[in-house]
Amino acid sequence: MTREMWEGNQAIAEAAVRAGLEAYFGYPITPQTEVLEYLSRRMPELGRTFVQAESELGAINMVYGAACAGVRVMSTSSSPGVSLMMEGLSYIAGTEIPAVLVNVMRGGPGLGNIAPSQSDYNQAVHGGGHGDYYPIVLAPASVQEAVDLMALSFDLAEKYRSICMMIMDGSIGQMMEPINMPEMRPVQRKDWDWATNGRMGKRERHVLTSIYLDPYEEEKTNLRLLERLQQVQANEVRYKEYFLDDAEFVVIGFGTAGRVSLSAVRAAREQGIKVGLLRPVTVSPFPHKVVDELVKRIQGFLVVEMNTGQMLEDVRLSVKGRAPVEFYGRPGGVVPFPDEVLAEIKRVASSRLSLEANPRDAWFERMMAMK
Amino acid sequence: MVTTANNLVYERPEGFTDTPTHYCPGCTHGVAHRLVAEVLEEMGVLEKTIGVAPVGCAVFAYNYFDTDFVEAPHGRAPAMATGIKRVLPDRVVFTYQGDGDLASIGMGEITHAAARGENITVIFINNANYGMTGGQMAPTTLPGMKTTSSPNGRDVETQGYPIRMSEMLATLDGAGYVVRRSLHDPKNIRLAKKAIRLAFETQLRGLGFSLVELLSTCPTNWGMTPVESLKFVEDKMVSYFPLGDYKISQGVAQLKV
Numbered sequence A: 001m002t003r004e005m006w007e008g009n010q011a012i013a014e015a016a017v018r019a020g021l022e023a024y025f026g027y028p029i030t031p032q033t034e035v036l037e038y039l040s041r042r043m044p045e046l047g048r049t050f051v052q053a054e055s056e057l058g059a060i061n062m063v064y065g066a067a068c069a070g071v072r073v074m075s076t077s078s079s080p081g082v083s084l085m086m087e088g089l090s091y092i093a094g095t096e097i098p099a100v101l102v103n104v105m106r107g108g109p110g111l112g113n114i115a116p117s118q119s120d121y122n123q124a125v126h127g128g129g130h131g132d133y134y135p136i137v138l139a140p141a142s143v144q145e146a147v148d149l150m151a152l153s154f155d156l157a158e159k160y161r162s163i164c165m166m167i168m169d170g171s172i173g174q175m176m177e178p179i180n181m182p183e184m185r186p187v188q189r190k191d192w193d194w195a196t197n198g199r200m201g202k203r204e205r206h207v208l209t210s211i212y213l214d215p216y217e218e219e220k221t222n223l224r225l226l227e228r229l230q231q232v233q234a235n236e237v238r239y240k241e242y243f244l245d246d247a248e249f250v251v252i253g254f255g256t257a258g259r260v261s262l263s264a265v266r267a268a269r270e271q272g273i274k275v276g277l278l279r280p281v282t283v284s285p286f287p288h289k290v291v292d293e294l295v296k297r298i299q300g301f302l303v304v305e306m307n308t309g310q311m312l313e314d315v316r317l318s319v320k321g322r323a324p325v326e327f328y329g330r331p332g333g334v335v336p337f338p339d340e341v342l343a344e345i346k347r348v349a350s351s352r353l354s355l356e357a358n359p360r361d362a363w364f365e366r367m368m369a370m371k
Numbered sequence B: 001m002v003t004t005a006n007n008l009v010y011e012r013p014e015g016f017t018d019t020p021t022h023y024c025p026g027c028t029h030g031v032a033h034r035l036v037a038e039v040l041e042e043m044g045v046l047e048k049t050i051g052v053a054p055v056g057c058a059v060f061a062y063n064y065f066d067t068d069f070v071e072a073p074h075g076r077a078p079a080m081a082t083g084i085k086r087v088l089p090d091r092v093v094f095t096y097q098g099d100g101d102l103a104s105i106g107m108g109e110i111t112h113a114a115a116r117g118e119n120i121t122v123i124f125i126n127n128a129n130y131g132m133t134g135g136q137m138a139p140t141t142l143p144g145m146k147t148t149s150s151p152n153g154r155d156v157e158t159q160g161y162p163i164r165m166s167e168m169l170a171t172l173d174g175a176g177y178v179v180r181r182s183l184h185d186p187k188n189i190r191l192a193k194k195a196i197r198l199a200f201e202t203q204l205r206g207l208g209f210s211l212v213e214l215l216s217t218c219p220t221n222w223g224m225t226p227v228e229s230l231k232f233v234e235d236k237m238v239s240y241f242p243l244g245d246y247k248i249s250q251g252v253a254q255l256k257v
């Protein structure tokens, strides 16, 4: 297969098409708009559904409808738009149907800016919409990985009747990279035993709702969703590891922060520092077990994120105070340079690390001292 | 009395499941349900119909119709219906929405579904208040009308004026069939049924967005008897919300049913 140059947003759009996307509903917002624009041409060309919705509320509820009908459907947006979609996401979760959403994150809160950011980790991973539910969340670090995860997103969403969200940042969305685009897979409309696509003389009627007026029934539903999370946790954890075998220190970062960290880790290795990188590809389910294993044999962690320490809390949850955890973040749409992360690695490798210190507070103090 | 074919006055339409109603006595939601079920049955499309229930007293509409059904977030039924209809264009897709659902929180969704000419049918129940939450002011509450959130009567100076949805939506080129009917007496109920039939025919022939607004009662929250509330619709609501055909596109005008 020959490698072709693709812009990230257009690449995931085409990857979704090739994974059998039957319907797309979206609304313009930077840095995601190229997905919408690309599909406005591509979907009709293939006789598939494309609608530019009146808002992200409209878009996500169109997704909800098409998902109920049992087709492969997705939407894409960026942070403020995804906030509007939270209502629909909660309903989709409560109805237990598959849907795929990509958040090309930007700096926030509020209108923020349009620079690459990882500020919506908590919103994506820890719910976001109301109620007890747990989406699957994937975090690619390159255009190729985003493309590869696109088909997986649909497969996972369908397997677990769950939301699968891909969180990437504007730099992956708008960067051009040489990639291998997967082959076109035929659209396969599956005859789900839950889809509301008309009885058509074949079966009893189907009803899809997120209402459980009886609290005991809602409780059962909540437990069912939790059970599914546990299956996902057992079967679907994905991560990339670099130089972990003999590592004394481990950097943990997802998406672009992970990619930048890899450059820094390589540079540190050249300088003789035994450091490795763990890059979660699924941030939900989080690779807790891997971190748990590492705790036993390393001297400390450095979490690197493009936010003020959101995944940091999940790392601390796995570490449980058994190893020092340090943090370095660049929030607000600032992308850290490899040199900055390298300096952090050196600092961590040469300091006396404490088990008690709060990594975010310590980082905050260092940040303020620099300003 | 033994029911025989001769004295049978009520029969459950095939379009209904065997479920006792949850609506209050005298509420015309039930009448509207029946009309829709009868029309779907008469048109022979129950098998391929997918309904979209709202948030409001009709939230449980899916319990009654013997068709596939989904239940939308408050106001978003037209967006959900769009998603379904676009991927299943040969199915019949309808929403059933109250006035709070459609004319307030769902104003964006209904307006754009109509503007896009979505080939769906909307049954719009205008009962001048938010029934389900206990009778608060709706966008359709009449000037001076008392509700639990306009206790001194709707003051248009501070609470604005009612919205005439049919008239508004009729201005959109995507709308194929938009009419207002009432459910306050048998004659009007018959006219309402005809309109519902025509709305679904509009959809079947691919003639664009269709909506039937039905003036409806809410005896419970209006604090009236069922008979008084029918009278209120006839005397007070019809004058503010005139019955009539607001949009009949050329294609729909040629339909014969």
Ligand SMILES: Cc1ncc(C[n+]2csc(CCOP(=O)(O)OP(=O)(O)O)c2C)c(N)n1
Residues within 6 Å of the ligand: B055, B056, B057, B058, B074, B097, B098, B099, B100, B101, B102, B125, B127, B129, B130, B131, B132, B133, B138
């Ligand atoms: C997002 C959201 N906001 C508010 C509510 C509460 N709520 C439930 S029903 C309803 C009003 C429904 O009124 P209407 O659409 O007129 O229907 P009716 O009950 O009168 O038939 C409201 C505000 C909700 N369920 N969801």
Ligand code: SF4
Residues within 6 Å of the ligand: B022, B023, B024, B026, B027, B028, B029, B057, B127, B131, B132, B217, B218, B219, B220, B221
């Ligand atoms: S509250 Fe009003 S609208 Fe709701 S069922 Fe009772 S009478 Fe009907």
Ligand SMILES: [Mg+2]
Residues within 6 Å of the ligand: B056, B098, B099, B100, B125, B126, B127, B128, B129, B130, B131, B138
């Ligand atoms: Mg109402």
